[in-house]
Amino acid sequence: MNKKNKETNKNQIYSFEKAIDFIKNLKKRNFKESIDVAIQLNIVPNKKNISIKGHAILPNKINENKKIAAFLISDNEINEAKDQSIEIILNEKNIPDFTKKNINFDLMITTPNAIIKMGKLNKILGSKNLMPDIKYGTITTNIKETLSKIRKNYVKFKNDKNDIIHSSIGKIDLDTNKLKENLETLINEIKKYKPQNCKNMSIKKIHISSTMGCGLEINLNSLTI
Known part of the structure; x- marks a missing residue:
């Protein structure tokens, strides 16, 4: 968008x-842009330690082929992951040599009995928001079912320091009603993930943009929320 359009809108x-x-x-553009949203939350009380994070399965295609890794410790779980075509499978033996350079995936899943072995990876994965989390639906007892959900239209979300959640809702060629x-x-x-230490949480503003475009503020009354 040129400078004039930015100022006009x-x-x-x-x-x-x-x-x-x-x-x-x-x-x-010479590539298919995404439609991105920035959702500004109004959180009461307004404390820095309130984290809003979770995941959603969207009803329409978002065209994001996520590369999924798994951290597993039992042979049965490892075999199940292989059966589900998981290319990157890590276990305790990989921990000593694992660095940020080894992160070549978009999402990691694990099981309740394996997550307790992942403590030493928390600093590395946590900095990239890749540490498995029950709220992200990435700690599971059913690997097949979880992968089926993630491979559909899965998005995870977390508020930043300004209580804004950034996410993609689809590609620019997706039908407008489906994007909506x-x-x-x-x-x-997002509303379902209001934490107990939060008295009230509402949507303050929403801005929408293409990958390379500037943000446009949305009238909240034009949405069913």
């Missing part, structure tokens, strides 16, 4: 449909 608030229409009519369904599903899932 900076302070406007759009319905979801008009925002998507605006974005789709911008100059086309994905966003509404994501928001309604």
Whole structure:
């Protein structure tokens, strides 16, 4: 978007449909851009230690082929992961030599009996938000079922220091109504993860953009949330 367009649209608030229409009519890139959202939360009390994290299975395709790794310790679990075409399988033997350079995956799953062996990996994986977490649905007793969900339209989310959740809701060529369904599903899932130490949590603002575009603020009344 050129400077003039940025200035013209900076302070406007759009319905979801008009925002998507605006974005789709911008100059086309030489790759298929994603539609990204920045969801500003209003958290009460406003404390730095309140973490909002979880995952959602969106109803429509988001075109993200995630490379999945697994940390497992039992032979049965390892064999099951291999049967499900998991290419990267780690165990306790890999821990001493594991560094950030070994991170060539987008997501890691594990089991309850294996997670207790992963303590030494927490610093490395945690810095990349890759440590398995029950709220992300990545600690499981059913590897096959979990992989089936993740390989669909899985997204995980976590608020940043400004209480903003960033996520993708699909590619730019996805139908507008389907993009809207994905966003509404994501928001309604986020609401379910309000922690106990949070008295109230609501959506303050939502900005939407393409990968290379600037953010447009969405009228919350144009969404079913």
